[in-house]
Amino acid sequence: MKPPSPSENPSTPRTGSRAAIVNAAERLFLNRGFGGVSMDELAEEAGVARRTLYNQFASKEDILREMLLRISTQLGRALPPGIETQGDVEEVLGLIARGVLAFQAPPEFVGLLRMTVADGRQFPWITAALDSVLKPYLDRFERYLSHLMSVGVLDCPHPFMAAQQFLGLLNGSTLWPRLFSPDSVSSSPDTVVEEAVRMFLARYRA
Amino acid sequence: MKPPSPSENPSTPRTGSRAAIVNAAERLFLNRGFGGVSMDELAEEAGVARRTLYNQFASKEDILREMLLRISTQLGRALPPGIETQGDVEEVLGLIARGVLAFQAPPEFVGLLRMTVADGRQFPWITAALDSVLKPYLDRFERYLSHLMSVGVLDCPHPFMAAQQFLGLLNGSTLWPRLFSPDSVSSSPDTVVEEAVRMFLARYRA
DNA sequence: ATTGAATTGCACTGATGAGTGCATTATAGT
DNA sequence: ACTATAATGCACTCATCAGTGCAATTCAAT
Numbered sequence: 026m027k028p029p030s031p032s033e034n035p036s037t038p039r040t041g042s043r044a045a046i047v048n049a050a051e052r053l054f055l056n057r058g059f060g061g062v063s064m065d066e067l068a069e070e071a072g073v074a075r076r077t078l079y080n081q082f083a084s085k086e087d088i089l090r091e092m093l094l095r096i097s098t099q100l101g102r103a104l105p106p107g108i109e110t111q112g113d114v115e116e117v118l119g120l121i122a123r124g125v126l127a128f129q130a131p132p133e134f135v136g137l138l139r140m141t142v143a144d145g146r147q148f149p150w151i152t153a154a155l156d157s158v159l160k161p162y163l164d165r166f167e168r169y170l171s172h173l174m175s176v177g178v179l180d181c182p183h184p185f186m187a188a189q190q191f192l193g194l195l196n197g198s199t200l201w202p203r204l205f206s207p208d209s210v211s212s213s214p215d216t217v218v219e220e221a222v223r224m225f226l227a228r229y230r231a
Numbered sequence: 232m233k234p235p236s237p238s239e240n241p242s243t244p245r246t247g248s249r250a251a252i253v254n255a256a257e258r259l260f261l262n263r264g265f266g267g268v269s270m271d272e273l274a275e276e277a278g279v280a281r282r283t284l285y286n287q288f289a290s291k292e293d294i295l296r297e298m299l300l301r302i303s304t305q306l307g308r309a310l311p312p313g314i315e316t317q318g319d320v321e322e323v324l325g326l327i328a329r330g331v332l333a334f335q336a337p338p339e340f341v342g343l344l345r346m347t348v349a350d351g352r353q354f355p356w357i358t359a360a361l362d363s364v365l366k367p368y369l370d371r372f373e374r375y376l377s378h379l380m381s382v383g384v385l386d387c388p389h390p391f392m393a394a395q396q397f398l399g400l401l402n403g404s405t406l407w408p409r410l411f412s413p414d415s416v417s418s419s420p421d422t423v424v425e426e427a428v429r430m431f432l433a434r435y436r437a
Numbered sequence: 438a439t440t441g442a443a444t445t446g447c448a449c450t451g452a453t454g455a456g457t458g459c460a461t462t463a464t465a466g467t
Numbered sequence: 468a469c470t471a472t473a474a475t476g477c478a479c480t481c482a483t484c485a486g487t488g489c490a491a492t493t494c495a496a497t
Contacts, residue, residue, distance in 0.1 A: 042474075057352060060266060063454060074475045079456065081473095142410060143349030146263060149413070156412050186418050186426060189403045196407065197399015198392055204348060206362045207355070212392050220392065228430035248444080269484060280445045285486065287443095 043081050043091075046071045050092040055136030059089055059144040086148070093151065096137065097158045103128045104162060109169050114178055114230070115222060118191070121166065122218040125195055135203050163188055180231040187229060194221040249287045249297075252277045256298040261342030265295055265350040265357075292354070299357065302343065303364045309334045310368060315375050320384055320436070321428060324397070327372065328424040331401055341409050369394055386437040393435060400427040 049071035053062040064085060068075040082088045104124045109117060128134070137155070145152035163185075170184040181187050198217045202209045255277035259268045270291060274281040288294045310330045315323060334340070343361070351358035369391075376390040387393050404423045408415045 058349065061353065064456085065454080076457090076476075077474055080475095085455070138411075139348050139352065142345050143264065143352075146345060146349075147267065152411060152413060160412065183418070183422070183426070186404055186422070189407070190400050190426065190430060191403075193399040193401070193403015193407065194396050195399070197395045197397075197402060201399065201402065202395070205344075205358065206366065207358060212389065216389070216392070220389070220396065224396065224430055224434035227434040270486085271484080282446075282487095283444060286445095291485070 042071070042073055042077055045073060046078060046081060046088060047092050047095060049073075050088050051096070051133070054089060054092060055133050055140055058140050059085075059148070089148075089151075093154050097154060100128075100158050109172075114173060115226060117169075118222045118225065119218055122191075122195055122221055123214075125192065126199060126214050126218065129200055135200070138200075138204065163192070166191070177231055179229045181229045187225075191221065191225050194224060248277070248279055248283055251279060252284060252287060252294060253298050253301060255279075256294050257302070257339070260295060260298060261339050261346055264346050265291075265354070295354075295357075299360050303360060306334075306364050310371075315378075320379060321432060323375075324428045324431065325424055328397075328401055328427055329420075331398065332405060332420050332424065335406055341406075344406075344410065369398070372397070383437055385435045387435045393431075397427065397431050400430060 046067070049067055050062075053067060053070055064078055065075055067085075067088070068078055071078075078088070082091070104121070108120050108124070111117060111120065141151055141155045166188045167185045170179060170181055170187055173179040174181045174184065195217060198212055198221075199214070202211055252273070255273055256268075259273060259276055270284055271281055273291075273294070274284055277284075284291075284294070288297070310327070314326050314330070317323060317326065347357055347361045372394045373390045376385060376387055376393055379385040380387045380390065401423060404418055404427075405420070408417055
């Protein structure tokens, strides 16, 4: 009764306790931040004895490390490669924008951002970790824009800035309000995507 | 020697200790967040006895409240009124954009954002406080765009979203990198402003 | 110089939280 | 059944931190 067996607790305490712990860490850290969660709470959420945390991990920080590692690899699979060749510019930009929005849609993503901003002050490696996951996408997007420019489809003097602008158009209407204006009415994703693409092409289409 | 007199310490401990405390709170809270600063540190930074904090304020949270109150009124004076009538659209948009960038330029502004995002989880009134300061500007901008549309200068079906887009264009190239990509090369403010205005007008100019 | 308010120093309380040591118990694979 | 491994319970240590009570002290204004 005290030690829940694997059959009565889906968190699989006995075997795979590490995974159960990291799962719990993801649920708690993303909602309340690193400093806002105690090891006791973490143990309870994982359905595991407090002492087990220290059998499996060297420290609280280590748990956060492993959690971020897992999240990073998950995020890394978000935008499928080869999207760039699936039609004309307008279509591809729409696909990318939709991918980005879907990617940021789950509340846990906002939680990840909040945790990054919050605990990144004390642990800069957190910010670096998220950046190293996000940056490649931005770079890929920049390369795509450069390609379109060399082909003569776009007239885009600063591809990197253009990439930032495009994401800014999306974030300004979606992510930003979610971070700073908790209860604001947000436009529909379809409108956001459509208008971002329109404005971007109005400026840069050759 | 132990208690620094007003003449040797500009923080004016004896008289105006409240102000000295709020000053210290601003320096510390904006850099390390509410939870990251102890009352001992705060007292030392203010050049004041720890006990004085509790003579002047009911609690640590009260100090934060007063600090945010002061910052809010300061921010409220940032964008001078009447900018909307100082020339043609392009010129005014440029002025607004420059105002926004100047407004966000100081490192303390990023500190304020970080603190808002971080401690806003535990104290939602922090987020609300910042939002109540920023929102009026967004609303004013929206009204300006609506006006331009009714006058026939812009063709802008969703003024509120357009306002978000314009700010998104700026933030995507400036604020966002500062929050999430610590050591990234950023474009010059002039280019950012110019390109934001160009893209915006390329889409919405009637 | 005296008075009254603000400030100070210091020793408290009470709570929380990370991390450890160790003996005990349950489990999985043989 | 047996054994190695993992999990557990529990009582610790050590540190930090918000907040309080109180007596002593310092300063400013009269």
